[in-house]
Amino acid sequence: MRAALAADQFYQETRDLRVTGFLLFMVSDLVLFSSFIFAYLYLRNTGQGWPPPGAPHLNLALAALNSVVLFGSGATIHFALENWKHEKFMKFAGWTLATIVLGIMFLSGQGIEYYSLYTVDHASWAGSGIFGASFFTLTGMHGLHVFAGIIYLTVLLLQATQGKYTFKHYTGLTLGTLYWHFVDVIWVVLFSIFYLI
Amino acid sequence: MAVTASQPGGIADHIHPEPQGFIRKYVFSIDHKIIGIQYIVTSFVFMVLGGLLAELIRIQLMNANGGFMTPDTYNEVYTIHGSTMVWLVIVPMVTGGFGNFVFPLQIGARDVAFPWLNMVSFWMFPPAGLLLYASFLVGAPVAGWTEYPPVSLQGGPGTSMWCAAIFLVGVGTTLTGINFLVTALKMRAPGMTFTRMPLFVWAQFATAPLVMIATTALAAALAALFMERQFGVPFYDPTKGGSPLLWQHMFWFYSHPAVYIMILPVFGIISEVFPTFARKPIFGYKMIAFSSISIALLGFMVWAHHMFTSGLAPFLQLPFMIMTMVIAIPTGIKVFSWLATLWGGKIQYTTAMLFAIAFIATFTLGGISGVFLAAIPFDLWAHGTYFIVAHIHYVLVGGSLTGIFAGMFYWYPKMTGRFMNETLGRWTFWLFVIGLNGTFVPMHWLGLMGMPRRVAEYDPQFQTINRVESLFSFVMTFAILLFFINALWSIRHGKRAGHNPWHARTLEWQIPSPPPYYNFKHIPTVLANPYAFDEPVPYAGLEDELTDSPVPIPAGAH
Numbered sequence: 245m246r247a248a249l250a251a252d253q254f255y256q257e258t259r260d261l262r263v264t265g266f267l268l269f270m271v272s273d274l275v276l277f278s279s280f281i282f283a284y285l286y287l288r289n290t291g292q293g294w295p296p297p298g299a300p301h302l303n304l305a306l307a308a309l310n311s312v313v314l315f316g317s318g319a320t321i322h323f324a325l326e327n328w329k330h331e332k333f334m335k336f337a338g339w340t341l342a343t344i345v346l347g348i349m350f351l352s353g354q355g356i357e358y359y360s361l362y363t364v365d366h367a368s369w370a371g372s373g374i375f376g377a378s379f380f381t382l383t384g385m386h387g388l389h390v391f392a393g394i395i396y397l398t399v400l401l402l403q404a405t406q407g408k409y410t411f412k413h414y415t416g417l418t419l420g421t422l423y424w425h426f427v428d429v430i431w432v433v434l435f436s437i438f439y440l441i
Numbered sequence: 442m443a444v445t446a447s448q449p450g451g452i453a454d455h456i457h458p459e460p461q462g463f464i465r466k467y468v469f470s471i472d473h474k475i476i477g478i479q480y481i482v483t484s485f486v487f488m489v490l491g492g493l494l495a496e497l498i499r500i501q502l503m504n505a506n507g508g509f510m511t512p513d514t515y516n517e518v519y520t521i522h523g524s525t526m527v528w529l530v531i532v533p534m535v536t537g538g539f540g541n542f543v544f545p546l547q548i549g550a551r552d553v554a555f556p557w558l559n560m561v562s563f564w565m566f567p568p569a570g571l572l573l574y575a576s577f578l579v580g581a582p583v584a585g586w587t588e589y590p591p592v593s594l595q596g597g598p599g600t601s602m603w604c605a606a607i608f609l610v611g612v613g614t615t616l617t618g619i620n621f622l623v624t625a626l627k628m629r630a631p632g633m634t635f636t637r638m639p640l641f642v643w644a645q646f647a648t649a650p651l652v653m654i655a656t657t658a659l660a661a662a663l664a665a666l667f668m669e670r671q672f673g674v675p676f677y678d679p680t681k682g683g684s685p686l687l688w689q690h691m692f693w694f695y696s697h698p699a700v701y702i703m704i705l706p707v708f709g710i711i712s713e714v715f716p717t718f719a720r721k722p723i724f725g726y727k728m729i730a731f732s733s734i735s736i737a738l739l740g741f742m743v744w745a746h747h748m749f750t751s752g753l754a755p756f757l758q759l760p761f762m763i764m765t766m767v768i769a770i771p772t773g774i775k776v777f778s779w780l781a782t783l784w785g786g787k788i789q790y791t792t793a794m795l796f797a798i799a800f801i802a803t804f805t806l807g808g809i810s811g812v813f814l815a816a817i818p819f820d821l822w823a824h825g826t827y828f829i830v831a832h833i834h835y836v837l838v839g840g841s842l843t844g845i846f847a848g849m850f851y852w853y854p855k856m857t858g859r860f861m862n863e864t865l866g867r868w869t870f871w872l873f874v875i876g877l878n879g880t881f882v883p884m885h886w887l888g889l890m891g892m893p894r895r896v897a898e899y900d901p902q903f904q905t906i907n908r909v910e911s912l913f914s915f916v917m918t919f920a921i922l923l924f925f926i927n928a929l930w931s932i933r934h935g936k937r938a939g940h941n942p943w944h945a946r947t948l949e950w951q952i953p954s955p956p957p958y959y960n961f962k963h964i965p966t967v968l969a970n971p972y973a974f975d976e977p978v979p980y981a982g983l984e985d986e987l988t989d990s991p992v993p994i995p996a997g998a999h
Contacts (some may be wrong), residue, residue, distance in 0.1 A: 355782030
């Protein structure tokens, strides 16, 4: 009994440390994105007018659809964790799988956007000007984060299937959810600054 | 809250057996004390390299027409000298080095929050340094440690290696910042409220968020420079619509806070050394603690004062000038608090104390020339001259390095169980202080007379002063050499120190020297802040620490 209590205490404190550390890591990651966003806005506002000559037309409709897909995945990952807390393993697995699928759909949408920019519209690429540099660096960095998130969630799902987490001890799942929400929020900003303003 | 650390079965009881093999014990160690010493040793190794480069610079400048090396080589040498001293010496020394060794002990923890991550952070540092020095083989960067474009966009692959090296060491530092912040927030011993933390802990606590946020901004700037150089992704090249000023903004958004990353922990060292050797409570404990926090916050709002001559919009110049001058207030609060701590104390003039006292003088000189430079009219005059070189060296050598020596003499007995030789220490001190001031005071004059920085050849009227500087710089180098001899010799032959030779009151001095692997047999309870020198030490539960009793492993511990 005492040993069980001690183990529980250990779990709670470790969870506290890991969640705090992970939040700070996300702050740090946010600064990385913010710096590039600053660079984009700086170039945009100090240059010779915007859009610069040769800047391509972005596909707003596709990006809007893509945004809905990604925001939807924010909801599904939330349901997944809630179901885990209520000890419903199958529902957890289903919602996590849905999140992964939505993530893949988002990346495919991004791929279509990149492809059309590269082939159809002015052969735009990162090296073609300051618009391309900002756009492809920021969305590329975000895309890498989504890709990492898909891998992350897949690993978590496999681990959960193999019984690595219990319904009481699931810090890893919490961190994965936090990460996915973070990637979601970044997209809100990127979508606004590239497609809306 | 920190209090949870006392609960049975918590992390505080998570005692592993000490690893036995050499590799696990000294190379890939996860013990914060070993990692701290690894950082200190590695930083000193790079300090030798950076110092040799500095002497090459001084040899070149002994003749107005140069002649010792080509101007191109000279550019490489001062660039790598500056980059080494900032990123491979001072920053890792004061955060990874002293931070790792001292700060977990001072809060009564068994280790940092993420020991394994700590090891990973350290092992990014030596490869980064090697990468930086390898750039000499392919043509090192030549644009100075600030690497302003468009110069940094030109030239061979050396600059890209510079980017990668600084990026790598930066990632390590960022992870250390995260690690320390979690540790300071979550792992303090029970009873150690914020106002009971030692001032060195406050200093690390203020530095950690700076490290975490500012270094990441630098990473972005470096990544952009790297992409532009290697893949032609335009950010900084004005011919492709980019902006060289963008680099300056991003670089100084890191590098101004970096100044405080390099000095705040040293403030912490001084705040420990002064009360211990004045045998008096530190004056203005809360003011010193809060001034660290306010310096950290203000440090983010002043970066563009490095850019007054770069074409900054006039309406932006004034706020940056005022904010910069405002930083002098919290800094002044610290200096006056330290002086008031000395006032009426029974001062013991150990080598550590001598260095700490010298720090006040030399750092304040650097601080005051900083206030000069914050004034736009003066900056327009002095920018790009040797006055800047004098300022940065007074802050980093007269400030950070002097404080690091104070810290080394102070904590060496804790790290090794032995004293450093005091006689040799005094020689080090006097030669160092004389060499330091002889080298850098005349740089102010040269700057005001108009000698530009970063030139391999100069107007013959400056030659005499330059020769004097070079001679004094050899004295300083000799002093540092004495320090290394002392540190190496004392590991085996120094006088045994016992656990608390200075009669200091912070937690690290209440346990054996060097501290055992698990630090504390029982996590102590903290009853007050450590600086009330006329009272008994304010800790409960330390009775067993100095006895032979075995380490108790509680039921249920892992």
